[in-house]
Structures are given as structure tokens and as C-alpha cells.
Amino acid sequence: MTELIHAHPSSFAPSPSRIERVPLVLFAILALAPLLAPLTGAEGYVLSLLSRVMIFGLAAMSLDLILGYGALVSFGHAAFLGIGGYAVGILASHGSEDALIQIPLALAASALFATVTGTISLRTKGVYFIMITLAFGQMLFFLATSLAAYGGDDGMTLASRSLMAGTSILKNDRVFYGLVLFCLLGTYLLSRGIVASRFGRVLRGTRENAVRMEAIGFHPFRYQLLAYVISGMMAGLAGFLLANQAEFISPSYMTWQRSGELIFMVVLGGIGSLHGAIIGAAVFLLLEEFLPEILHFAASALGSDLQSRLVENWKMIFGPLLILIVLFARGGITGLLGRGRHG
């Protein structure tokens, strides 16, 4: 590990191969996983867990696009997960079960919501921005709880996954896994392109010094708004996938705690590196999934009563762990892997 830390590049143009290595390994693992999954004897479980990881990775990455490259701390990003999810549920309940209809509508709804809320939110700065995005997220959350026709508080269970061009191939977990991976890779490459583009450069410049950007003739607002809309659409896509993965939609998709978790994934993985957000999502979800088991194992010496109480209350370990990560692991996991933010 120390070797990796020392390998922090001091040159200003790190060789491309170094930059690409981490995401390359990451996507190779994700692509090979379905081939190896049968060996674990729990193929369905592994595929569904990894699908979730990738879906949240996609959502966290979309957040990183504005948080890491635009310094816009959106605390209401889970709203887009909800929009994507409810697009599936609402359309399905009206008989439109095809993904080719659902996805464009999910994206359009996300774009619309992002445009309206972004126009208002981006007038504010700093803490006010955090709070107003939070408020918009809450607004949508409460709207969802009051949609009695679509399950209200309880949400709605999907009869089945979305159709794909009239076929039900997405019912196959491997095919669905493939679709998720395809979406993740696609949005990742798209995001990378955006970050390096003229547009992305303006966004990055605004992150570093907004006044300077105005002083050379840019109006940051428009660029931030467009980035916010793109990011919202990507998160909306993640919402579409999440609804299909869980075959269930409820307001819990868009609690503010969920938005907080998305931010956490980005920070955990390392802000402003895109693939870091995916890694952060993976670590977060796997920790959530396996911390009880780890505790069970670690506490086996403590007697079964205490052991089971500890496992049951794993969040009492998880919470402090989050605090410790914030306090001591600056730069996130990608930072530890030898690269901070690039820009």
C-alpha cells in the first residue's frame, strides 16, 4: 500500500496508461463477474448485488459530475432516482411496459425537474444551494408519499421487469446485468468525454474560481445548469434500472438519507474522478451488506447474546466508521490508489 501512495505522480501530465489502469481494472472485474458468479454457488445473489452496486455507482457518478467537477453539492440527488423509478412504475401501471418508452420518458422527466429546480437552486450559493436542493428532494419525496393511486407511502410492486422492444429478455438476470453494465460504461465514457470537452473545462474552471471565469467572459450559471440537467438525467437512468432491479418502487428511493448516501459514496471513492464514485458505491453497499456478517464473525468470542445484539445493531459501528472515514481518509479510495482529483 505504501508503495502505491509514494507513486503519486509528481509530473503534470501523467502517462495515459496510469490514468486508465484503475477504471480498466474496475470495468474488467464487472464484465468478468457474471462468468465467475456461477462458481460461488449463489449466482442470482451475486448478480443482483453487483447490479445494485453498478446502479448506485451510476447514480453516484452522475453526482460526481456536478459535485466533483462543478463543486455543486446537491443534497437532493436521490429525487432523480425516484423520478426514474416512478417513470417505470407509473407507466407500467398504465400499460406501457416497454423500456424503449419508459427510458426516454424517465430521462425527459428528470431533465424537466432538473431544469426547473436547477434554475432556482443555482441562483443561490454554498450552503443555501445544499439546502435548497435538499428541499426540492423532500418536496418530491412528499409528493410520492401522497400519490395514493401509485401506492402512496407503501410504494408499488412491479408485475415484472420492463419489456425490451416487446420482448421480456430483461427477466433474465444475466441480460439485465449486461444492460446495467452497458449503461454504466456508456455514461462513464460520456462523462469522461464531457469533463475533457470545452464545456467540461468551463465547468472545472468555475469550480476553481467562479469570479475568474466571469472575468474572462463566461456566465457560470448556464454551464452549471446544463451540467445539473445532464447529471439529473443520468441519475434518472439509474432510477429506471433500480426500479427494474428491485421490481419495486417506493418513496424510500428519494429520502434525504439516500441523497446523503450518494454524496457519501462520491466522497468515499474520491471526489472528481468519476470511477472513484463507482468504487465508493461498491465499498459502501458491500460494507452495508457484509458488515453484519463481519461483526458476526469478529464477535464470535463474545458469547452468542452479545454477538447477536452487535450484529443486529451494526449501524452503531457503521455510523462511527463513516465519521472516521471523513476525518481520516481524505481524497477517498482513489486518493489512496495514487491519484487525487485531476483537472
Place this chain on the structure above:
Amino acid sequence: MTATLLFIQALNGLQFGLILFLIAAGLTLVFGVMDFINLAHGVQYMVGAYLAAAFTAWTGNFGLALLLALPTALAFGLLLEVLVFRHLYDRDHLDQVLATFGVIVFLNQAVKFVWGAAPLNVPVPEILSGSVEITDGLLYPVYRLAIIAAGLAVALLLYVLVSRTRVGMLVRAGATNPEMVSALGVNIQRLFMVVFGFGAMLAGFAGAMVAPILSVEPGMGDNILILAFVVIVIGGIGSIRGAFLAAILIGLVDTVGRSFAPNILRFFLDPATASQTGRAIAPMLIYIFMAAILFFRPSGLFPAKR
């Protein structure tokens, strides 16, 4: 009939607004003076409620429990300050949001660990358990009136503290210009602790006061925290006056809106649609309200910082 209903709802809104103010006051000061976002402020409200419940069960007397809960909530707030928050003051907002989020995760589970997941009930103290007749035949619980009285009293006390005392002056100065205060040679660390402990105690007090009328349960602070944030953002961060006004506004808009949105919509829509849309819109009202205010005044009604 509608007029009395409106009056009752206005009283409820006032009571809710005052509770919100108790929470928001500490939050806005901590925010304004220390530039510190404390998401864990909501769990301090929850802890206050649990302390009141536990002490009531122990002593059998709500008043005594309240007296015990206040210093305990204060001590608890200070403990959190020393253990966690102190290390976050010089971090950016993002780190603060995340670390205090961790505190929420921990404490929501910790109260489950100690008191179980089932909601606790605190009986309304006997002296305050009756109702008063407001107009012919319409009763209003005395305890809710007591909350309104207590809330107004604390608001007044806070106003005197902030506007008339030396510490209050420093707090006001700190909210406007923190650099200047530290340049004056004030022990900022201690000022922070005082503000923090006081804010935690106020939130705890709010929690303790509502314990008899709400169910005391894990996560009860989460949603009210967001409302408190809405309040301080509308009021202007760091402004007690703004927080007070915004809290009352939010309390009224939310409470009155929930019961009247369907009625008002009935003028425009058929009854069935009206009641459905009304129910859908009502919980969103305060957020729409907030968005509208921030659209015209991006730094809130009474921005403390110039």
C-alpha cells in the same frame, strides 16, 4: 365553523412553529457563528425526547424529568462537540455534512439499542392534561397551550440573551464576521462550545416538550431537521429574528395548508380531484414556499452576513 377550525389550526401551526424555532435557533447560531452544518442537530431533539421519556419513567414526574433532561441534553451536546464536531470546524461543508450524517446513523441505532425500536409514550402531566373551551363546544388541549407559552418564553429569553448580554453580542458579531471576533482576542473555542451546548439544549428542550404529544421513536429527528433547515435558510443563516419569523411562517403554512389546501382547491376543481390534489400538494407547500422566497432573496429574509 370554518373560522373556528382555522383558528384551531392556526394555534396548532403556532405551536408547531415554536417547536421548530427552538430547534432552528441553535442550528442557525451554530451555522452562523461557526459556519458549521450540523445534520446531527435533529438527533439532539430526539435525544431530548428520549431523555424526557426515560426520566419520566424513572421519577414519575414530567416536570422533574424536564429539569433533569435539560442539563443532560446539554452535557450530551458538549460531549458530541468534543468527540466529533470540534474536528470538523475547519473542514469544508461537504465533510461536515457527511460526518454529522454518520452521527445520525449511530444515534438512531443507539436509541434502538438502549430503548428498543417500539415508540415510547410519555403521559401528559396531570396539571396540564385538561382542555380549555375556546368557543362554545370547541376544546383545545391545555398542554399545547403550555408548549406555546414555553416556546414564546424561550424565544423572549433568547432575544434578551442575544441582544443584551456580552456573550450574545459576541455571538451576533460572530454570525456577521467571525474573523473579527477572533481578532478581538475572544476565546473562539470556548464561544463555540457555549453556542453549541446551548443549541443542543434548546433542541433537547423541544424534544422533551413534544414527548407527551408525539410518539418518541428512533428517527423522529430526521424530518424535523430538514424543516429546521428550511426555517433557517428562509430566515437567513445566523439570524435569530429570521429564524423566529420563518419558523412561525412554516408552522402556519404547513399546518393550515394541510387542512385547507383541499378546501381551497374545491373552488377550482371537482371535490374528488380537489381533495386528492390538495393532499398531494399540502406537504409540498413549505418547500414551494421556500423555493419562492429563495428565488427572490437568495440569502433568506434576514441575511446576517454582509
Place this chain on the structure above:
Amino acid sequence: MADALLELRNLRKSYGALVVTDDVSLSVPTGEVHAIIGPNGAGKTTLIHQISGLVPSVSGQVLFDGQDVTRLPMHERVRRGLARSFQITSVLPGFSALENVSLAVQARSGSSYRLFGNAARERQLNEPAMECLNLVGLGARAQIQAGLLSHGEKRQLELAIALATEPKLLLLDEPLAGTGHDESRRVLDVLQRLRSHTTILLIEHDMEAVFSLADRISVLVYGRLIATDTPERIRANPEVRSAYLGEEEMA
């Protein structure tokens, strides 16, 4: 004064009861190097902020190139050719020197809504940027991250960025602030070279530099312009001398 590139008419700014800019009128013709001097706290930086649009004016007008720009935001003024540098160095620290400048080229040349293509490799952006860097003498340092440049180099970079917006008028807020002797010589050389390219309005504390550089000088005291004239006459002006006496040695 029909050919004035920049004209200020009765410009005012106050913070509460404190009047920082008090009825300032001034015109700067095309091609001139105009310096504004004044004791500390005279309101020089505020005036620059008002001209560039960073700070709104209470009343009065800013006319630039024949148009009233008083109500335009900063980025609109930049687009019309009114560029500025900052007293406190204000570059994008994470970007290379070249990227800092080519971003300014990008701002005036076509779309910034392109979501594809690697902007860092666009020759049509990098070449003009490189020219600007060469003009200020930073050509050899183009690939260095701006945050790692020396203070003097950052001042040069500021100039290059401002130049890259192809300004008709350069507003310079203490271009020599914080530079050492050698560095200030270099920046001064750059400024001498720039005067043939563009009109310059600068504020500066270094009197030696001001008197060697400026065609005309205005003196600002407590927000009021007390004199505008050639360097020689300003030097001889008794009112200016009394305002400055004991403040700073007039070179």
C-alpha cells in the same frame, strides 16, 4: 471626448454611510495608458470593481466604446472588450498556464457548449493562447500547473489571460502587487510591450512604475478625483503633493 474608449460619468458607490466612490468622472481615450493613484483606502480597487462590473454602482454611468454598460454583468462587459486582472492573484490553480489562457481564448471564440472532443488538444485554442503567453514571457512555462508558478509568474499569467480575451481596454488592479524587484521589472517590461496592443487603465502603488508607464495620471483621494493630468504636471500639482505628503515619497 467623442473618441473616449472608456468614460465614467458621476460614478458613485457607498456602503451604508461610507461613500467609497464620490462623483467620479473620467475619460480614457483609445491607446492611452492611464494610471489611477491615491493613498491607501482611497477607493481605487472599488472603482476598478465598478468599471469591470464586479460591484454595482449606486448612480452614475460607465460608457464603454460608446455604449452604456453600467447595468451589464461582468461577463457581458468582458465580451465587449473590457478585461481585467485582479490585485490578489486570481488564476485557476489546478489548470496549466496554457489552459488558463486557452480557456480565455475559448470564451471569445465560439461555442463552449461542446460536450465532446478534448479541449486541451484543440490547436485553434492553444495557438492563440501560446501567443499570449509568449507575449508576457511565459512561453517556456506553458505546461506548468498555475498553482505552482512563482508569484511574479502568476502576475504575468494574469496579464496573458486578460490579453487572451482580446480586450480593447485592460483594467489592471495593481499588476505589480507583491512582486520582488526582478519580478516587477519583468512585469513592467511586459506592460511596456502591451501598450502598443491595447488601451490600459491601471492602479498601482509603485510610483516609479506609474510615472514611467502612464500617459496620464488621475489622483483619487477618499473616493474623489482631485486631479487628472500628465505625469509631469501631476508631480508638480500642490494639491496632489499635500494629499500625498507623508504618505509616500513621490519619485
